């Protein structure tokens with residue numbers, strides 16, 4: 001496997017604080033060059049990393065198939081990287097879910113000729129203004145322009161036969177959001193997880209978009225069942241990963257959820273739970289800028305206390 005750094009794009013700083021799931025980034029944090037790194041996985045498959053969710057590309061005679069579009073300001077660089085790989089523009093674009101760091105480039109990549117495909121839940125959210133509570137702050141994500149909307153949607157599973165690959169799009173209910181898809185390239189044995197995997201990091205479970213921890217665990221388990229020890233996994237965020245990394249996530253989720261549930265069972269409210277710091281054993285290995293100890297505690301607490309009501 002070779003990894004090449006091919007392109008520079010003027011784009012927004014990738015600081016953890018600016019990690020913006022469907023939210024707006026202050027102007028003060030913008031205008032840093034971001035490199036797009038292309039990793040060749042063989043069989044016409046590539047992982048592209050820039051700012052936002054990791055992108056998957058399948059290139060070949062039948063046309064270029066792309067998974068996720070990062071942000072609008074990244075899209076021109078992404079199109080350049082794809083042109084370097086395939087000498088062509090994308091024919092299909094699949095969104096793994098609705099968040100802005102995975103769909104922000106849709107209009108530009110769609111305009112370049114790609115037909116946009118996604119779970120129905122993605123279309124339901126990008127076509128309207130979405131207002132939600134984002135860690136205590138009300139945040140509104142305006143509807144995307146019509147040219148950014150998925151025009152082919154599915155509810156459970158969809159299969160494409162392209163470039164010698166059986167490409168399975170599989171919906172995971174109420175996990176990271178309520179419209180998540182993971183994509184498995186059968187012949188190449190490559191899995192793209194979208195944000196059903198934050199490799200080596202506490203995951204963001206967007207409970208304001210229909211995500212749940214029980215669904216996130218079920219999705220992780222479904223992907224672990226599909227993968228073998230040789231499967232290459234493109235996570236939504238983090239480095240190229242393996243089944244062993246999903247196993248670590250499942251262990252971490254089991255432990256952290258039980259630790260917060262114990263505080264709920266003891267009758268503690270969120271403030272008392274934060275004071276008790278039940279996630280301390282996991283913080284060093286898993287906490288990061290966007291989902292730190294306090295945010296992960298709040299997410300689990302909110303979800304599990306809702307579920308037990």
Ligand SMILES: [Zn+2]
Pocket residue numbers: 021097099176195
């Ligand atoms: Zn996301």
